[in-house]
Amino acid sequence: TLLTEPDLFSAxxxxxxxxxxxxxxxxxIKNAPDYLKKRSNKKNFLSIIVGNELRLKGEIETFVSILxxxxxxxxxxxxxxxxxxxxxxxxxxxxxxxxxxAASWLKAYNAHLVN
Numbered sequence: 001t002l003l004t005e006p007d008l009f010s011a012x013x014x015x016x017x018x019x020x021x022x023x024x025x026x027x028x029i030k031n032a033p034d035y036l037k038k039r040s041n042k043k044n045f046l047s048i049i050v051g052n053e054l055r056l057k058g059e060i061e062t063f064v065s066i067l068x069x070x071x072x073x074x075x076x077x078x079x080x081x082x083x084x085x086x087x088x089x090x091x092x093x094x095x096x097x098x099x100x101x102a103a104s105w106l107k108a109y110n111a112h113l114v115n
Contacts, residue, residue: 002046003028003035006075011045011105013098015091019059029059032066039072045105046077047098051085076105 001008020026046067050060064079071077078101085093 006042011102013047013094015094016050036070043074045102049080049094051090052083
């Protein structure tokens with residue numbers, strides 16, 4: 001939803017995402033640059049976190065590289081790789097860190113609106 005409907009949510013927390021749900025087609029990876037270019041002016045925050053999951057990490061890092069190179073100014077994001085965590089433990093950690101990061105982003109965003 002962050003790429004295709006950025007106005008739907010202000011912040012998204014993604015834990016160990018399966019970026020290649022369509023296997024060899026890699027729709028999300030291939031189309032992320034175009035979606036990032038077409039985004040509205042909506043300000044968003046994205047938290048991505050992954051544990052020691054080698055089958056997921058490569059494609060996630062490909063997506064992170066796209067964000068590093070092409071994310072617009074109105075998209076703030078944070079990526080964490082936690083090698084001591086796994087698919088089961090990572091979601092709880094993302095709730096803690098992701099919500100804290102999103103709250104900090106929202107506080108800064110709202111302060112900007114007031115001033």
